[in-house]
Amino acid sequence: MRITIVGAGYAGSTLATELATTYDTDLDVCLVGTPGNFGGGTAYVDARGEHLLNARAGQLGATAGKPAGFARWLNLSEHARDAFLPRAAYGEYLLDRLHEAETTSTNLTTLEHEVIEIDRLPGRGYRVHLDDGSRFESDHVVLAVGALPPQRLPGVGPRLSRDPRYVPSPWQAGELERIDRDARLLVVGTGLTMIDIVATLNRRGHRGPIIALSRHGLLPQAHTDVAADPVELPPRLLRTLHDSDLRALTAAVRRLARRADDWRVVVDAMRPELQDFWRGMSPTQRARFLRHARPYWESHRHRMAPKVAAEIDDTRASGRLQIVAGRLLRAGIIDDGIYALIRRRGNIEAERHEFDVLVRATGLETDITRTTHPLVQHLLSAGTIVPDALGLGIHVSRDSEALDADGQPVEGLYCIGALARGECWEMTAINEMRSAIYRLARRLRAPPPDRISLPLAPRTLGAVR
Ligand SMILES: Cc1cc2nc3c(=O)[nH]c(=O)nc-3n(C[C@H](O)[C@H](O)[C@H](O)COP(=O)(O)OP(=O)(O)OC[C@H]3O[C@@H](n4cnc5c(N)ncnc54)[C@H](O)[C@@H]3O)c2cc1C
Numbered sequence: 001m002r003i004t005i006v007g008a009g010y011a012g013s014t015l016a017t018e019l020a021t022t023y024d025t026d027l028d029v030c031l032v033g034t035p036g037n038f039g040g041g042t043a044y045v046d047a048r049g050e051h052l053l054n055a056r057a058g059q060l061g062a063t064a065g066k067p068a069g070f071a072r073w074l075n076l077s078e079h080a081r082d083a084f085l086p087r088a089a090y091g092e093y094l095l096d097r098l099h100e101a102e103t104t105s106t107n108l109t110t111l112e113h114e115v116i117e118i119d120r121l122p123g124r125g126y127r128v129h130l131d132d133g134s135r136f137e138s139d140h141v142v143l144a145v146g147a148l149p150p151q152r153l154p155g156v157g158p159r160l161s162r163d164p165r166y167v168p169s170p171w172q173a174g175e176l177e178r179i180d181r182d183a184r185l186l187v188v189g190t191g192l193t194m195i196d197i198v199a200t201l202n203r204r205g206h207r208g209p210i211i212a213l214s215r216h217g218l219l220p221q222a223h224t225d226v227a228a229d230p231v232e233l234p235p236r237l238l239r240t241l242h243d244s245d246l247r248a249l250t251a252a253v254r255r256l257a258r259r260a261d262d263w264r265v266v267v268d269a270m271r272p273e274l275q276d277f278w279r280g281m282s283p284t285q286r287a288r289f290l291r292h293a294r295p296y297w298e299s300h301r302h303r304m305a306p307k308v309a310a311e312i313d314d315t316r317a318s319g320r321l322q323i324v325a326g327r328l329l330r331a332g333i334i335d336d337g338i339y340a341l342i343r344r345r346g347n348i349e350a351e352r353h354e355f356d357v358l359v360r361a362t363g364l365e366t367d368i369t370r371t372t373h374p375l376v377q378h379l380l381s382a383g384t385i386v387p388d389a390l391g392l393g394i395h396v397s398r399d400s401e402a403l404d405a406d407g408q409p410v411e412g413l414y415c416i417g418a419l420a421r422g423e424c425w426e427m428t429a430i431n432e433m434r435s436a437i438y439r440l441a442r443r444l445r446a447p448p449p450d451r452i453s454l455p456l457a458p459r460t461l462g463a464v465r
Contacts, residue, residue: 001026001027001028001139001140001444002027002028002030002137002138002139002140003019003027003028003029003030003138003139003140003141003142003444004030004032004115004126004128004136004138004140004141004142005029005030005031005032005141005142005144006032006033006115006118006128006141006142006143006144006145006375007032007033007041007143007144007145007146007417008031008032008033008034008037008038008039008041008098008110008144009033009037009039009040009041009042009043009044009045009144009146009417010039010040010041010043010044010062010094010430010433011144011146011416011417011433011437012031012033012142012144013031013033013038013039013040013094013095013097013098014062014063014094014097014433014434014437015142015144015416015437015440015441016029016031016098016101016108016110017062017097017098017100017101018063018437018438018441019108019441019444019445020101020102020105020107020108021100021101021104021105022441026107027107027444027445028107028109029107029108029109030108030109030110030111030136030138031098031108031109031110031111032110032111032113032114032115032128032130033110033111033112033113034112034113034114035112035113038095038098038110038112039091039092039094039095039096039097039098040090040091040094040095041146042146042147042171043087043090043091044087044088044090044091044094045088045091046171046172046173047086047087047088047091047171048088048200048203049086049088049203050086050199050200050202050203051086051087051088051196051199051200052084052085052086052087052304052305052307052308053084053085053086053087053090053305054084054192054220054223054302054303054304054305054429055084055429055430055431056081056082056083056084056223056227057070057071057074057076057080057081057082057083057084057085058070058071058076058081058082059431060090060430061434062093062094062097062430062434063434063438064434064435064437064438065438068081070090070093073093073096073097074089074093082225082226082227084223084305084306084307084308098110111130113130113131113132114130114131114374114375115128115129115130115131115375116129116130116131116374116375116378117129117374117375117378118141118375118378118379118384118413119382120382120384120410120413121137124139124411124412125137125138125139125412126138126139126140126141126412126413128141139412140412140413140414140444141412141413141414142400142414142415142416142440142444143375143379143394143402143413143414143415143416143419144415144416144417145373145375145376145417145419146417146418146419147364147365147366147417147418147419148365148366148367148368148371148372148373148376148419149169149365149371149372149373150168150169150360150362150365151365151367151370151371152168153168153188153328153331153358153360153362154328155328155329155330155331155341156328156331156332156358157330157331157332157333159332159333160331160332160333160338160358163333164178165333165337165338165356165357165358166338166357166358166360167179167357167358167359167360168360169360170193170196170197170200170359170360170361171193171196176197176200176201176204177204179201179206179356179357180208180356181204181205181206181207181208182207182208183206183208183355183356183357184208184209184337184354184355184356184357185201185206185208185209185210185211185355185356185357185358185359186211186213186328186331186338186340186353186355186357186358186359187210187211187212187213187359187361188212188213188214188328188358188359188360188361188362189212189213189214189360189361189362189363190212190213190214190217190218190219190323190361191214191219191220191298191299191302191361191362191363192220192302192304193361193362193363194212194361195219195220195304195308195312197359197361198210198212198311198312198315198321199308199311202311202315206320207320208320208356209319209320209321209322210315210320210321210322211322211324211353211355212321212322212323212324212361213324213325213326213327213328213342214295214325215295215325215326215327215345216295216296216325216345217323217324217325217326217345218295218296218298218299218325219299219312219323220298220299220302220303220304221264221299221300221303221304222303222304222305222306222308222309223264223303223304223305223306223309224262224264224306225306228261228262228264228265229265230265230268230269231260231265231266231269232269233256233266233269233270233273234256236252237249237252237253237256237270238273240252241270241273241274241276241277242273242276242277242280243280244276244277244278244279244280244281244285246281246285246288246289246293249277250293253266253267253270263300264300264303267300267301271301271426271431271432274424274425274426275424275425275426275427275432278424278425278426279398279423279424283389283390286389286390286425287390290390302429324342324344325344325345326342326343326344326345326347327342327343327345328340328341328342329341329342329343329350331358334354337354337355337356338354338355338356338357338358339352339353339354339355340352340353340354340355340358364418364428366392366393366418366419366421367387367391367392367393368380368385368387368393368394368419369387369391376419383404383405384402384404384410384413385402385410385413385415386403386404386405387422388422388423389422390422391422392421392422392425393415393418393419393420393421393422394415394419394420394422395407395422395423396414396415396420396422396423397409397423398423398424399414399439399440399443400414400415400416400420400423400436400439400440400443401413401414402414402415414440414444416433416436416437416440417433420436424436
């Protein structure tokens with residue numbers, strides 16, 4: 001059985017490693033990823049030295065059931081496993097695992113290409129088209145393409161969106177380096193991306209003022225230096241989780257967090273339950289969560305390393321970083337800079353400010369209906385994939401299988417990672433993704449009896465470099 005995995009970031013490379021090494025298998029696994037991005041994608045390959053992981057090293061093993069894998073790979077002492085290490089080290093770990101899988105297994109092929117189209121073949125299977133014009137057939141395809149390219153920020157005019165004063169992808173090499181040290185910056189977004197940006201600007205000795213803007217002006221909370229002991233959720237809170245009652249859950253969490261030594265352990269204890277909690281909510285309740293609770297949940301759930309938090313505190317205390325709750329109404333080019341109309345939260349009047357650079361830091365883009373990603377555009381226009389009900393990504397089943405417009409499985413097409421978050425919400429961090437990868441690997445290895453594939457024609461190797 002031939003499986004093609006599109007995207008060689010964390011999800012793609014881990015699934016490929018899992019399929020190629022864990023099982024005694026006759027699977028033929030082909031991992032296709034954009035050059036230079038194997039093993040890490042944006043999060044780890046593009047990370048600079050100052051960008052730290054937002055979880056402790058001892059919890060970040062790539063494989064489900066082996067949380068200490070990363071710490072072991074680094075030979076970390078027990079004590080050092082609590083540390084928040086540079087993200088680039090994690091990229092090296094993922095790449096090393098992939099190389100080892102390539103060396104030891106005979107059924108894994110890696111291709112440095114972009115997949116631009118995937119056609120569904122009559123009957124079953126897919127034809128995968130690469131950016132060099134070559135193509136091959138595959139029984140199964142797994143989309144592990146990560147988040148989509150950034151869309152233009154609402155309020156940013158077309159002229160500014162094409163101007164170097166607008167930075168849509170701050171992780172892209174050279175983007176922050178070209179900003180003048182005295183530039184006045186507006187950063188839209190106050191989450192972990194903004195934190196990364198400030199860390200890099202600090203490293204470069206940035207002197208100009210930075211305003212970071214988001215609807216609620218909430219920063220990620222900080223981790224503690226030493227992890228508190230885990231707690232077990234009391235039956236009452238578990239009941240509210242199983243009932244998918246958001247209001248009752250919020251009240252129960254507040255009560256428990258007041259009693260616990262550290263609220264963080266309550267949030268962490270809820271994580272394994274959250275995917276089912278999300279699935280149990282009606283579409284209206286999910287939409288309500290996104291509208292009202294999401295910023296609070298995200299600021300408590302996606303936390304920053306203590307060292308990073310201290311640096312952000314210092315930058316704010318120095319007056320160089322100001323956090324503003326409000327909305328960007330409009331931004332455009334003026335002679336020597338950018339103007340921005342901002343309405344602060346609770347105000348009716350808008351304020352006009354001037355900046356030199358506007359940076360987009362609004363987090364992961366996953367709306368497939370507005371994307372410029374060629375493959376996703378192609379699959380959407382062919383009707384092979386459809387958006388989920390809330391426009392969070394691709395409509396998929398609990399087993400990561402793509403669903404068509406009638407809610408029927410698109411046989412043999414799977415999606416894993418940020419684009420699948422409409423199905424379970426928590427699908428962007430290592431912790432949740434590794435369980436999903438494990439389940440998908442098991443499913444691909446042993447498909448339901450009615451889905452066992454018949455052999456395809458041998459792969460035309462000449463088509464693949
Ligand atoms: C800056 C940043 C920091 C993060 N830090 C953490 C952290 O500390 N801890 C944590 O748990 N999570 C973190 N995350 C969450 C992160 O999303 C996951 O940990 C993980 O990296 C996601 O992996 P992925 O494989 O789904 O996506 P990616 O790592 O983005 O990989 C997707 C890959 O697919 C490739 N691709 C896309 N389209 C195609 C195509 N058509 N053909 C071929 N290849 C294609 C892309 O180029 C990319 O290399 C972070 C995320 C970001 C963005």
